[in-house]
Amino acid sequence: MTTMVGSSFFMYLMGVFSFCLGRKHLLLMLLSLEFVVVALFLMLYSYLCLYDWEFYFLMVFLTMSVCEGALGLSVLVLLMRTYGNNYMISFNLLW
Template sequence: MSILAGMSFFMYLMGLLSFCLNRKHLLLMLLSLEFVVVSLFLMLYLYLSMYNWEFYFLMIFLTMSVSEGALGLSLLVLLMRTYGNNYMTSFNLLW
């Protein structure tokens, strides 16, 4: 079980590193954010199964992560229609 915990923590750190390095493209930022969410889901699953607790919180977590993903994709579609690309440097978010 400790190998899986170490692997999920490594996945979390690599997702954060990818999020920091890909800050120029919005789509790559959203993909790395979803990778972080998947690694957090794995860590929560390991934690809850270690203590034999119920997995209802995982369903709430998945619901929130799906709504976060849908919000990010709708923001991406809005910015693609407005500016025509997904480069963060071309966005003037303060209008």
């Protein structure tokens, strides 16, 4: 169980690192955020297995992460239709 926690923590750190490096493209940012969500899911699963608790909260967590992914993809589609690319520098919030 400790190797699962260690590997998921490493996955979390690599997801945050790739989020910081891929800040120019919205699609890369969304993919790294989903990677972070998967790592958090694995950490939460191993924590709940360790203490023999219910897994109902995992379903709530997965539901919220799916909603986050759908919202990110809708912003990506809006950005692609409006500006024609997914560069974050072209998305100006002041317009």
